[in-house]
Amino acid sequence: MNVLEVSSLEKRYKEKLAVKDISFQLKGGACTALLGPNGAGKTTTLNMLAGLIKPTAGKIMAPDSPDDIREMIGYLPQYPAFFEWMTGKEFLIFSGEISGMKKENAERRTEELIALVGLEEGKNRKVGQYSGGMKQRLGIAQALIHKPKLIILDEPVSALDPFGRREVLDLLKTLKKETTILFSTHILNDAEQICEDVLFLHEGVLIEQGAIQEVKARHHKLRLTLHFNEDSHKYTPILKGKEWIHNMVSDGKRLSFEVADLDRDRARIFSLITEYEWGVTKFESSEVSLEEVFMEVIKK
Numbered sequence: 455m456n457v458l459e460v461s462s463l464e465k466r467y468k469e470k471l472a473v474k475d476i477s478f479q480l481k482g483g484a485c486t487a488l489l490g491p492n493g494a495g496k497t498t499t500l501n502m503l504a505g506l507i508k509p510t511a512g513k514i515m516a517p518d519s520p521d522d523i524r525e526m527i528g529y530l531p532q533y534p535a536f537f538e539w540m541t542g543k544e545f546l547i548f549s550g551e552i553s554g555m556k557k558e559n560a561e562r563r564t565e566e567l568i569a570l571v572g573l574e575e576g577k578n579r580k581v582g583q584y585s586g587g588m589k590q591r592l593g594i595a596q597a598l599i600h601k602p603k604l605i606i607l608d609e610p611v612s613a614l615d616p617f618g619r620r621e622v623l624d625l626l627k628t629l630k631k632e633t634t635i636l637f638s639t640h641i642l643n644d645a646e647q648i649c650e651d652v653l654f655l656h657e658g659v660l661i662e663q664g665a666i667q668e669v670k671a672r673h674h675k676l677r678l679t680l681h682f683n684e685d686s687h688k689y690t691p692i693l694k695g696k697e698w699i700h701n702m703v704s705d706g707k708r709l710s711f712e713v714a715d716l717d718r719d720r721a722r723i724f725s726l727i728t729e730y731e732w733g734v735t736k737f738e739s740s741e742v743s744l745e746e747v748f749m750e751v752i753k754k
Contacts, residue, residue, distance in 0.1 A: 456479040457482045457526075457603050457634045458479065459517065461515070462476075463476050464476075473509075483630070485649045485650055487637060487645030488500065489638075489744075494656055498658075500608050503527070528604070537581065538580060539581075542581055563599055571625055586614050594622070603633060607637035609639060609640075651663070651665055673747045676741060678720065679737070679740070680710070680734055683707070683734075690702065692730065693711065698713060698714065720739060
């Protein structure tokens with residue numbers, strides 16, 4: 455069942471149309487990534503869904519929730535603000551109380567969330583002493599305090615170092631068991647690791663959407679990569695004459711190209727390696743990545 459349904463959503467700022475007639479659904483229990491470069495309209499879209507700004511046009515509906523959908527949403531902005539003189543535990547209890555929870559319920563839920571996000575050792579420390587990764591985990595716990603059906607996270611890992619980023623991504627994998635997740639990012643590899651569904655946003659337009667595997671299948675491409683013990687440009691004249699080789703790229707000692715039939719064309723390459731006694735040190739085959747799909751769709 456869909457947790458949220460968005461129809462013909464738009465947002466205009468004076469003469470600029472920041473989000474242009476987008477429609478999509480969020481499936482319950484799934485993790486969906488809103489992908490796009492900086493300035494694509496991701497934050498504007500999330501702010502409309504969270505009820506922080508009013509759409510110029512379109513509808514946002516929750517089939518199984520009251521008219522005010524803000525009650526079913528937990529939200530973490532890209533740059534969350536904390537009362538840094540509070541401890542992590544105090545901040546979560548406070549967040550629960552201002553969301554309408556009784557103090558004893560907020561305290562109980564706080565202990566659950568502290569364990570869930572891995573802040574047991576830091577729960578009695580001042581938030582001002584937290585690392586970036588700890589603050590993001592605290593922010594996610596705050597978004598979950600009232601047991602929302604959907605949590606919305608705006609670029610939750612963009613400002614973190616590699617260790618903090620890994621912490622938060624691992625946490626999101628765990629949270630998929632708890633609630634529906636929508637998060638924005640410009641790092642497509644993050645989405646490929648933890649999400650089932652993707653939304654591609656470019657210049658305010660939704661240019662592709664669906665399950666990751668279905669999106670990749672619609673833009674299905676196979677790529678072979680050869681690593682040589684010398685400059686790969688030496689081998690491009692031979693391969694350029696093959697009609698089954700497409701979009702060849704030579705980069706130093708590495709040469710890659712697209713093929714239509716992996717088994718057949720891999721065998722053809724092995725024959726060429728043997729025939730010409732090429733100094734190949736490594737041979738790789740791979741499917742198109744989500745980032746490559748995104749770049750291809752943008753070009754269209």
